[in-house]
Amino acid sequence: MKFNAPRGTNDILPPDTLKWQYIEKKTHEIFSNYNYQEIRTPIFEYTELFQRGIGEVTDIVEKEMYTFEDKGGRSITLRPEGTASVIRSFLENKIYGQAQPTKYYYIGPMFRYERPQSGRFRQFHQLGVEAIASNDPALDAEIISLGMRLLQDFGLNDLELHLNSVGCGECRPTYVDKLKKYLNENKEQLCDNCKSRIDRNPLRVLDCKNDSCQSVIKDAPKITDNLCESCADHFNDVQEYLDILNLDYIINPLLVRGLDYYTNTAFEIKDNALGAQDTVFGGGRYNGLAEEIGSRDLPGIGFALGIERLLLSLEAKDIELPVESGVDLYITVIGEQAKKESFKLLDQLRNKGFITEIDYLGRSVGSQMKSADRMNAEYTIIIGENELNNNSATIRNMKSGDEKEIQLSNLLEEMKQLVDKEDI
Numbered sequence: 291m292k293f294n295a296p297r298g299t300n301d302i303l304p305p306d307t308l309k310w311q312y313i314e315k316k317t318h319e320i321f322s323n324y325n326y327q328e329i330r331t332p333i334f335e336y337t338e339l340f341q342r343g344i345g346e347v348t349d350i351v352e353k354e355m356y357t358f359e360d361k362g363g364r365s366i367t368l369r370p371e372g373t374a375s376v377i378r379s380f381l382e383n384k385i386y387g388q389a390q391p392t393k394y395y396y397i398g399p400m401f402r403y404e405r406p407q408s409g410r411f412r413q414f415h416q417l418g419v420e421a422i423a424s425n426d427p428a429l430d431a432e433i434i435s436l437g438m439r440l441l442q443d444f445g446l447n448d449l450e451l452h453l454n455s456v457g458c459g460e461c462r463p464t465y466v467d468k469l470k471k472y473l474n475e476n477k478e479q480l481c482d483n484c485k486s487r488i489d490r491n492p493l494r495v496l497d498c499k500n501d502s503c504q505s506v507i508k509d510a511p512k513i514t515d516n517l518c519e520s521c522a523d524h525f526n527d528v529q530e531y532l533d534i535l536n537l538d539y540i541i542n543p544l545l546v547r548g549l550d551y552y553t554n555t556a557f558e559i560k561d562n563a564l565g566a567q568d569t570v571f572g573g574g575r576y577n578g579l580a581e582e583i584g585s586r587d588l589p590g591i592g593f594a595l596g597i598e599r600l601l602l603s604l605e606a607k608d609i610e611l612p613v614e615s616g617v618d619l620y621i622t623v624i625g626e627q628a629k630k631e632s633f634k635l636l637d638q639l640r641n642k643g644f645i646t647e648i649d650y651l652g653r654s655v656g657s658q659m660k661s662a663d664r665m666n667a668e669y670t671i672i673i674g675e676n677e678l679n680n681n682s683a684t685i686r687n688m689k690s691g692d693e694k695e696i697q698l699s700n701l702l703e704e705m706k707q708l709v710d711k712e713d714i
């Protein structure tokens with residue numbers, strides 16, 4: 291019997307896990323810096339939450355959810371995204387009773403039954419933020435700048451910010467009617483897919499990459515010309531706050547989202563240097579979402595970023611995250627007595643924060659030295675009967691080859707001198 295991980299999943303192995311840890315650590319740092327706090331919601335929820343919170347007529351809900359009945363006969367779904375759970379939690383725990391806005395972030399696995407391809411998995415990972423209970427355009431600018439800051443800190447500097455407003459429940463229906471009318475007038479030039487979208491979800495036509503559709507889309511009415519006064523003001527203010535932060539943006543009226551609960555700000559951050567322009571991640575306002583799942587009027591804005599996708603972007607640009615692996619000291623032992631004494635030293639060194647390793651396979655000195663090399667040991671020391679008797683051993687810098695004779699009883703002090711440890 292031979293087991294494989296399920297299709298669309300993968301093991302994240304060392305040393306790659308170091309990159310993941312680095313990304314997570316940076317995320318905690320930067321998000322905390324903007325005063326966002328971490329929230330951890332369950333990996334699974336009642337199916338209805340996602341049906342209502344993502345929308346029945348979406349690919350996610352129609353085709354991609356991992357849904358099953360639990361032993362109590364309830365329909366359960368592995369979370370395909372993070373926002374619905376965060377809003378559910380905000381309402382359920384009555385966080386609205388506290389000082390607002392509430393600023394949360396999350397990091398964790400999500401699940402979608404998609405066709406596995408490069409960078410796309412059935413269990414994938416997202417980090418995201420949600421700022422809830424304020425419609426302040428400054429918060430939109432904050433969220434956008436937070437996303438940009440995160441990518442820049444990982445070394446992605448050639449970014450392009452695309453910005454739009456998708457209006458609100460007042461102004462969008464009028465716009466959608468106009469768009470429908472226009473698309474119907476030009477129906478013959480649209481691809482079959484788009485023809486069928488005109489009635490179901492005309493905004494999605496604006497996404498179509500088909501050449502013939504593009505020529506129609508080019509002259510289609512634009513949402514930005516059809517915003518109500520309050521949406522237009524909000525959009526202007528978002529831009530003003532982005533200007534204050536010196537963030538460049540491109541107004542892109544084709545950047546729309548199909549679902550009704552999305553309102554006002556929509557944005558995407560694209561990586562410019564990758565030839566074919568690539569969206570790294572996007573986000574936006576969802577002032578109508580809470581009403582879908584909790585009958586409460588509650589503004590919110592957020593974004594989510596796929597970690598696998600981020601790693602691909604970094605890889606494509608040959609960006610190495612500054613992760614280090616390796617041990618500070620590898621203790622090479624000769625004989626059983628030396629092993630026991632060294633085991634004590636090992637423990638003392640580890641207690642003081644030194645990454646220390648020893649042989650567990652009873653190998654020859656040569657093999658132990660090879661191990662030390664493979665582990666990227668910064669220093670090695672050989673301890674045998676002679677060294678124990680003389681309380682003296684040679685510590686060797688593996689990079690420079692420099693050697694130093696030290697007193698064994700003084701090893702801890704010597705290591706403090708040799709290895710630059712911030713926390714020691």
Ligand SMILES: [Zn+2]
Binds near residue numbers: 457458461462521522
């Ligand atoms: Zn409006």
Ligand SMILES: [Zn+2]
Binds near residue numbers: 480484499500503
């Ligand atoms: Zn089309």
